[in-house]
Amino acid sequence: MIQIFGNNAGSKLAAPITNSQTTLTVTAGDGAKFPSPAAGQYFTLTAVDQGSGLIIEIMWCTAVSGDTLTVQRAKEGTIAHAYAFGDPVANLWTAGSAANLAQNPSDKLGSVSAVQTYAGNPNGHVAGNAAVVGTSAPSLVWDTTDQIFWVCIGTGTTSTAIWLASTVSNGATYCGIATGTANAIVLTPAVPVTPGAGTALAFVVATTNTGATTINVSGTGAIAVRKPSPTGPIPLTGGELVAGNMVSVRNDGTYYQLTATELGTAALADASSNTGKVAAVVGAGSITPGHLAVFSDNQGSIQDGGLPGAAAAPTYLNATFNGQVLGSGIYAPDPSTAAGGAFTVKVPAVPSNGQVLGFKDNKLNWGTPNSFTLDGNGNTFSSPLGSATTLTCNQRGLEFYAEWDSANNTWELS
Incomplete structure (x- = not known):
């Protein structure tokens, strides 16, 4: 309860009271001198036995009606007694009044103790209280469980105080892992959210969506989700909301719009159109001019300065060289870019001293199944790593030279 005070408020009993009576009457007209408590408020009332001056009781007055006061007896360690006609009663300063102020330093906003810390929010969402039963709550508390501030907007004790969760303006509320279904998402943040234009939510997707999707946060009703496009x-x-991904949405007043997400399969599955969507080209056909396209490794082509067209038929560059003997200074041709493009060439059987042959993979195509084999034609290839009568060149981008050493009758590789 909240304590209130009056200035120079005092009177005498207009009738005797027993030690259990909870209403008393003061001298006619004196009721107006006392404060008038509202619901949840009180002021202290001290009664004294004027005969001896030794019997003193502190009461809490919770209501004043004319000259009749409603009281709670025997407060602050005092004992209820009977009092006679004419015994004085007054609203006096007590030790309990001073203790109440000392226990609520957070009411002094701006001081170092303006914020009190509690484990759990103050209105019962999780375990923890923001006030001791029978005392008034502080003005502002820090909730260590939900990591937010709570502002007291209705004074009272633990059970009666009214609190408002204070959230960061324009910040996204984290809602944890979504529940509900893939296309009807339910979010339950620690602090209930009332959605409106600008409300931002962040959550972890539980199940990948399969179509149009709605979000229902804090039981406020399902709202459709939209994604950006060139037309709105x-x-x-x-496939836009993929299980396990963190997603952010913001309310535009009508829908929740996706603002941040790891793109799902839907980003790759849009049909080809002239509005900038991406489509995969399947087969050997062409796509409509003005569209964007993604080509697989062996389908389609894009000509410089032109429109996408059908993939050209592969050319077997090695057809005339396969199995042939190379002459001096000849570079081996590139193999085909298609499967089955492997080929073999032979070096001269009787080379001249100092003859040099060069080999280079200009188009970066050497490798299975397009390997290039060099046949020594009866002679040996030598290098610091060893010697052999044939070389299989299956490394992309490879370039090397073979020089005939007549003294040792071998091709030296470099």
Whole structure:
């Protein structure tokens, strides 16, 4: 309860009272001198036995009606007694009044003790209290469980104080892992959210969506989710919200719009159009001019300065060289870019001293299944790593030279 005070408020009993009586009457007209408590408020009333001056009781007055006062007896360690006609009663300063102020330093906003810390929010969402039963709550508390501030907007004790959760303006409320279904998401943040234009939410997707999707936060009702497009927000089609990804949405007043997400399969599955969507080209056909396209490794081509067209038929560059003997200074041709492009060439059987042959993979195609084999034609290839009569060149981008050493009758590799 909240304590209130009056200045020079005092009177005498207009009638005797027993030690259990909870209403008393003061001298006619004196009721107006005392404060008038509202619900949840009180002021202290001290009664004295004027005969001896030794019997003193502190009461709490919770209501004043004319000259009749409603009281709670025997407060602050005093004992209830009977009092006679004419015994004085007054609203006096007590030790309990001073203790109440000392226990609520957070009411002094701006001081170092302006914020009190509690484990759990103050209105019962989780375990923890923001006030001791029978005393008034502080003005501002820090909730160590939900990591937010609570502002007291209705004074009272633990059970009667009214609190408002203070959140960061324009900040996203973290809602944890979504529940509900893939296309009807339910979010339950620690602090209930009332959605409106600008409300931002962040959550972890539990199940990948398969079509149009709604979000229901804090039981406020389902609101459709939209994603950006060149023509404005459009419904989800499936695959935009992938299980395990963190997603952010913001309310535009009508829908929740996706603002941050790891793109799902829907980002790759949009049909080809002239509005900038991306489509995968399948087969050997072409796509409509003006569209964007993604080509697989062996389908489609894009000509410089032109429109996308059908993939050109592969050319087997090695057809005329396969199995042939190279002459001096000849570079081996590149193998085909298609499967089955492996080929073999032979070096001269009787080379001249100092003859040099060069080999280079200009198009970066050497490798299975397009390997290039060099046949020594009866002679040996030598290098610091060893010697062999044939070389299999299956490393992309490879370039090397073979020089005939007539003294040792071998091709020296470099």
